[in-house]
């Protein structure tokens with residue numbers, strides 16, 4: 001959706017992305033989701049006196065990968081302390097990059113042809129996880145809170161777009177393309193539901209033609225792409241209604257309530273935080289030299305836009321219209337496009353390879369990414385040669401994804417063993433010879449007797465024959 | 480030299496640091512804080528036109544470590560230091576407002 005007639009929306013997105021490193025940003029504690037609470041903590045990430053942070057090389061590399069994938073300039077950078085009181089950080093400050101971030105001035109091209117500027121992509125540390133307990137469970141009525149610091153100090157990159165997004169649809173497209181890039185660059189698993197990618201939206205509205213920006217509100221708690229587009233749409237509508245009603249939009253931070261489908265005030269400008277940023281004295285500047293930057297640049301694989309083009313190209317000249325765009329987007333986003341490319345390269349119909357990958361393999365994408373492309377191709381070959389029915393092929397594919405192995409073996413184990421064309425012909429001929437009367441009537445036009453012959457062939461082959469193949473043999477014998 | 484810090488600014492800084500100062504204390508501390516800042520402001524009088532800005536007193540850059548996990552602390556040891564604990568987590572007083 002876009003803004004109501006006569007209005008335009010000005011939207012900027014801030015995306016926090018947890019980096020896939022083995023350790024936290026400044027200490028050797030494991031960076032791992034879902035561990036027992038407070039088992040990945042040490043003096044550094046607990047902010048104990050006398051401890052000193054040391055920056056992780058891997059986090060810097062992944063941050064550079066993100067920056068370079070977004071066409072940013074990688075610059076010398078400095079860490080700052082962002083001071084605030086909240087129990088999610090035991091140090092009472094968060095180490096972040098403030099006025100000298102590592103990546104600046106990039107952009108992101110969206111599948112609809114538009115381009116959104118990226119102001120910066122800087123490194124910072126994540127906070128711990130607080131759970132509110134007691135009363136209603138809602139924040140304001142909570143009796144007390146419990147804190148797990150496993151996530152405190154996990155490396156993040158915050159990607160700040162320019163306020164150049166104009167609709168909820170474009171905001172969603174930006175977030176989904178950015179997620180695909182984060183995954184493709186190896187920086188993140190992009191899982192919004194686990195919080196490894198988190199999106200905040202800055203939204204303001206103005207009348208078409210106005211140059212001055214309206215007062216903006218920041219919307220938080222957007223845990224899915226769907227929440228993002230719903231929340232932005234709602235916020236645009238809310239602000240337009242205020243201004244059209246003669247009111248003024250107040251600068252606020254607002255919280256998206258997914259169940260009620262609206263945004264609610266979290267805090268107003270008067271309560272805005274004063275973070276008193278100052279340079280982190282325990283860390284020295286970070287200044288990757290040109291050789292390191294070029295090293296990282298050359299190790300970046302093709303980005304999602306290029307990979308989508310490569311899948312579409314498998315369909316030949318009519319590719320753009322024949323390849324289903326949603327399936328192409330899915331296989332690239334899930335990192336399964338190499339399976340489609342490998343299969344099509346070995347002679348599988350691109351439409352079959354794309355459909356099986358986008359629908360069946362995608363159901364367990366993490367496991368499917370580990371599947372041997374040769375085995376995957378072999379399976380699709382069995383389906384294409386009709387040695388397996390579509391239903392059988394899907395069942396074998398599910399087995400292949402979860403357990404690996406050779407598709408022929410899996411098919412045999414599942415009782416889908418196909419009969420070689422030669423031996424099937426023999427069985428069909430034998431059945432026909434044993435039932436001359438039925439055969440005569442079948443040849444005389446009693447088509448439903450096909451079922452009679454097929455049934456006998458199935459019994460004799462213990463169900464291993466393919467129905468279509470039996471019909472073909474019968475047709476052959478009829479001449 | 481920058482303008483002297485006012486009583487209101489001192490109150491604001493105290494609030495940021497979660498210090499609950501009485502009126503008397505504000506009257507006493509505002510000039511003291513101003514004095515400290517005046518002292519530090521002497522640095523501003525030095526001619527630094529030829530000195531490049533620096534973020535750190537040591538001429539070091541890129542102090543990095545390999546991304547190799549090391550054992551964390553024993554949770555029992557960690558939580559033993561906390562005033563209150565529940566379910567393997569730090570128990571803290573009711574929180575007013577949301578995370579920044």
Ligand SMILES: [Zn+2]
Pocket residue numbers: 024027028029040041042043044045046153
């Ligand atoms: Zn640690």
